[in-house]
Amino acid sequence: MTGTPMSPLQLAFVAFFGLAAVWFALVVFRTSSMMRSALALLFSQTALGALFLALQAEFLGVLQIMMMATEMSIMAIFMVMFMMDPGGLGQMDMTHQKRLSILAGVIAAVAIAAVALLTPWGAPATTVPSPADQLQGLGRELLGRSMLVFETAGITILTAMVAATAVAMPAFERRRER
């Protein structure tokens, strides 16, 4: 396997982008402005993409950043369309069962962190394949053993798009078509 081991600088980037992802994730639910929420989620997911880059998964990192930039822009547009107060000027409280939710979130995070810390993961890999080798390996995986899974994912997205459009059509139009 060719490649370079993780340097202290890369570790620092992993920590920095990890903190950024968590910080912006917290901001999503702490601000009363829905637009800020959508942008905070965009930054959180972009930090996650940068974290993938720091973990030397170049293709997945770039894919994550591109996908999330598009997805969150669409989400921001829907926010403006659907929300009664997208700017958060009225300081409306749009939460319920807050204590139960905090408890569930904390228990889940602590349980996962405990599993992460207590499991003997074994010796970590010191090097990873170069980006070109990774792309080649992933391409062979997609068009080889996992081809059926990959094709199924494509069909699933197409089905979801058609189904979502059908659900979103106005009811009277659907009646007229019948």
Next chain:
Amino acid sequence: MSLGLVLALLTAAALFGIGLYGALSQTNLVMIMMGVELILGGALLDLVAFWRFLHPGSYPGQMFVLIVMTVMAVEMAVGFGVAIARFRARGSVEMEEARELQG
């Protein structure tokens, strides 16, 4: 154990916890979807970290990341479809008022 792996797994745990809090506590459909996105983001990070530190030479891990990204896209498409139908029918996407998804 590798420090990088621990850092990535702890970040994923925090993202999952925050996402779960959001999905359970918000009353607006779009905000609930944001919580689900964060949960899936945590899962993505776990997968990439496991690939990087445990099995960098095999690619089913990266393949699984693409599948989770597909799930994220499908969730958005169906979620916004339901949101549009709900908004047309009731003029709101507040889930407190939704007892059923009849439209």
